[in-house]
Amino acid sequence: MIAGGRADAGGLNPLTLLTGAVVVVALTLLVDAWQFSAAVLAAVLVPALVLSGRHRRILAAAAAILLPTLLSIALINVFFYPEGREVLLAAGPVRITAEGTWFAVAMAFRLCVFVLAFLIFSFTVRAEHLTAALVARRWNPKAVYVLSAALRLAPDIASRAGDISAAQQARGLVIRGGAVSRGRALLMLLVPLVVGLLSDVDERARALEARGLGLPGPRTSLTEAPDSPAQRRFRRSALLLLLLFAVLWIGWRWLR
Amino acid sequence: MSHPFAATAKTDPAGRRRWLNWLGAALIVGTYVYLIATQPAEVAGGFGNPAGLVTLLGFLGGAVLLLVATLPALPTSTVVLLPVALALNVVVGQIVGTVGLPLYLDSIGTVLVAVLAGPAAGAATGALSNIVWALFNPTVLPFAAGAALIGFLAGWAARLGVFRRFYLAPIVGAVVGVFSGTIAAPIATFVFGGTSGIGTGAIVSAFRAMGDTLLAATTKQGLLSDPLDKAIVFAIVVFLVYALPPRIRTRFDFVRRYRVLAGRRSEETARPAKTGATQG
Incomplete structure (x- = not known):
């Protein structure tokens, strides 16, 4: 974990990992369809989980966070969804509707992507590399x-x-x-x-x-985070493409 | 205790920081108003809408702007308080989160810093603490703006003298809880489609069964849980600050300047050089 910091992210800069997590989460929230979230989960996050080499600990942490939240989402939306028209089962105040169930499924997949993407980031990154990367970015x-x-x-x-x-x-x-x-x-x-x-x-x-914490000017870090021109290019282009996609997607929905 | 070269540290113009502060606050309020205004279409309309992303960007972006505006201006004696408060929030929040009560108690550190060091420090602690906690539990990330609001309001309450009376603190805490519960509701609705715990989920379900929209139901749940939670947090903090040795609590400039705590005379005259501005 980030606090223990013994993992090695295979020469990846913390900001590269963070960019990846941000792009995955933003795309999932933007597209907002359970099919897309499920595809991201299967095609991106599961391989990333395996590559991270700490899938056991990540999954344990994710389960501790996700289980109560998923149960709460299911409880609220599957059984009580007053906007739902297609009633599957009604008993007393409980109305299981198709709309509510699909809403819960969509939210559940989205939440899994959200939690796993950020946990993979924080469990693979090393604390001192993150600090060094932020110092290098002149934070x-x-x-x-x-x-x-x-x-x-x-x-x-x-x-x-x-x-x-x-x-x-x-x-x-x-x-x-x-x-x-x-x-x-x-x-x-x-x-x-x-x-x-x-x-x-x-x-x-x-x-x-x-030791001059309050003084202005750049700092040098004792440790240096691994980085490469390719990673810098990846970060820049991934964020640009995300922005472009967001503009097109929202514009398209606006016109429709 | 300032550094010999500290005079050159004032390269950050106060005007720009104030501007960023307003921008951050405006972004948070604007996001909230946008979500309330467009709410019916967003939840019932189903999929393919960017409400989740707008919520996340608006609230998180606003919190980050507030951080950029406040953090560089804080003195070192306050900056060292923040990591302690952050870790305290996370550790106590994690302990309470596992008990299964519809309470959080994850803002003790934030309110403590706000009382000792003022509204700006409180807001910075709140925002940063959710960002750091998100490394262990990503679901708290979008609530950073609400946490900043709690710290800011607690700081102002301290400045106005709320913590001079034991009984006032929980009452004002409950009022702060009304604000924080209200601002957290759209996040629970549009990012998560519910709440993060089973206890709170049951309360939301009850309101949904009565025909409320999801946003109305999470808002009402927030208005039930948050005032109680913040009242308890404020009561704990008032207990904590009076349990601190006078040596520690009179060290903070904010505490002395605005006479935040009901001080015994002997404590205040212990530092005669700095008691000139006791009445804020």
Whole structure:
């Protein structure tokens, strides 16, 4: 995963991967037909998943996100779709309509493309390559710092939260039970966590200020993201073609 | 604590940033108005329409413009707060997301930064936190504009003195929730065709069964869940900021300048040089 950063994207620049994900998602949202979404899923994302070499972890993460969302979409649209005319089954307030079912299918395929395309990006890219690519693109150093620091801090904070929770339980805090005791447990976790984190912040601010984070001008990165003229051409032409297609597609729908 | 060469850092003209800020806000509001105005045709009309892409581009683009406008102007002492708040949002949001309640509690870090460092910092935290979280869970990406709005409103609430009283914070939190619930509804509708959880999905289904449009149903669900969620978040944050040692909470210029917290006199006189502008 991006935070662990041990994957090698096979010499691909993070921005090339991101461009690919953006183009796939934008096209799917633009065309908005389940046949197209399914084709993208089968022809682009499944091969990309296999090539990434981390399909197990990506699929596990995708399933955790997609299952509740897909269930919610099915619950809402298959059973309750007041606009639907073609009723397949009606029982009490529940009306299964053909229109609602197709709407749910279209949304489900679209969502799968959306989630998988971005997860493949974030699971194959290396955090330090992403930072280096953004520095090379002359992004604001503060933005780059926030982005990379957050990615490194998230696992640290999660483990710190685990430690605090264990310590509180060791001195007799009960986490199970009703909403009140759960809420109390959350506060017992949050207060020491936030106090600890905020006292670290001051030290970090001094260190960064002393190293000139607020100064203007370009930065050089210690690591360099892999890149090639071919990839640069791909990124530029893919985005241009996407724009062209969007204009033509919307124009065509307008005229029809 | 400024760097000897920091004087040259002011190459970013404030006028351009203000312009970008307005542009970002206008893009978000414009997208919302467009979606509300064209809504009946878009959902019932079925497939092949760009409503999903318009929603994503409008809200995400607006949030990115707000970021470009606010982030470079923040002082280093605030910038270092952001990653901590971001990670806090994600970690707590992930923990709560797995419980199955129709709550999110994923804006504790955002509101905390807004209270300590002001509306601009709050908005930047909200927008960035959804962008970073999207690396683990892409479905939160389109909600970046709503998260920025929460941070911005929380910052203004803090500036107006809401956090000086314990009981005011949850009330104002609920009001902020009305705004964030309203702005999130078109995203749930046009990008996802529903909600991201089963608890919230059941609520939307109930409104749909009564014959509401999908947008109306998700808006009502947002108006049920969000005010409660934000009231809890604001209550937690007010608890957190008063639990902070005075050494930490008086360090923030915004807190001192607008007398954000009900301070004991001794705390404020501890830094006599900076207590001149206590009344905002």
